Amino acid sequence: MEFTLSVSAELKNLPAIRRFVDETATTLHADRGVIDELIQAVDESATNIITHGYRSSPGPIDIRISREGDRLVIRLRDQAPPFDPTQVPPADLTAPLEARCEGGLGIHLVRHCVDEVTYRLTPEGGNELTLVKGVAADPDIPQQTIDEFVSAAHGDLYRVKGLLQEHPGLLNALASWGETAIQAAAQTGQTEIAELLLAAGAPLDICTAAMLGRDERVEEFLAGEPGLAQTVGAHHLPVLYFPAIGGHPTTAEILHTHGADVNAGGGSLTPLHGAVVFEQAEMAAWLLERGANPELRDSKGRTALELAQVLGRDRIADVIRAYRSSAAA
DSSP, X not given: OEEEEEEESOGGGHHHHHHHHHHHHHHTTOOHHHHHHHHHHHHXXXXXXXXXXXXXXXXXXXXXXXXXXXXXXXXXXXXXXXXOGGGSOOOOTTSOGGGSOSSOHHHHHHHHHSSEEEEEEOTTSOEEEEEEEEOOOOTTSOHHHHHHHHHHTXXXXXXXXXXXXXXXXXXXXXXXXXXXXXXHHHHTTOHHHHHXXXXXXXXOOHHHHHHHTOHHHHHHHHHHOGGGGGOBOGGGOBTTHHHHHHTOHHHHHHHHHTTOOTTTTTTSOOHHHHHHHTXXXXXXXXXXXXXXXXXXOOTTSOOHHHHHHHHTOHHHHHHHHHHHHHHHO
């Protein structure tokens, strides 16, 4: 699973970037020492993009973080003039200050903090810097147990409680398919399980906050990182999917006002499909009133109406038919 953050290239956004790395690396089960080194490496890389790449001019920075086995992979992308920092000669820290060449200390610090640093020019002509850091798995918890715990978080509250009591280290453990328990609970609308995991110390992200209808927290997330209105959660579900399945129109309105797309997730699960699955007729009407396209299809090629018919969601099917009739009139 990949976590993404998009911000403008401004020094004032560095705290948001550091927080994103911290929270994401924690979710991906990195230990504190690894997290601190990653924060330092990404902070230095982002600072270089802002000050030397864009030279304080406007432009985007996109950061993507994923776990690939026993490695955390962080990709920073920008649209500044092409520049490969890995070609900067290593800094000679033994030379007197007056004899040292200008530059090189930033990439030296980054190399010191991570295991691999690579660069490529993207097909669009932008820069992509990739940082890789090894992450040790918890040797005391078998992957099979982690997978069982995350699977249980899709709806088995009793099993979640039992496993967590037996193995507290499961809380933020990553399943073999790239999902944590809190993400599993959020994307399946399991309010009780999500609240239990949060009380135990699981990190709260905007998708979980939206599923739970925590409007103040959603507004806080967006105030710090406006780009989160376009983020995705587990299985690349769009952020607006989460208040749709939770039945929280006020939360959805906050996200929509900040630019969340009511039609995101086409070809997989749109917010409207989510409202159908979780029998949220009010949310279905809310989405349609704000431009949700009822003709978009899910991963099995079904429109929201077809899905409602398959699942026996007669009330929502009526809402969609009524919208279609009024739109055709």
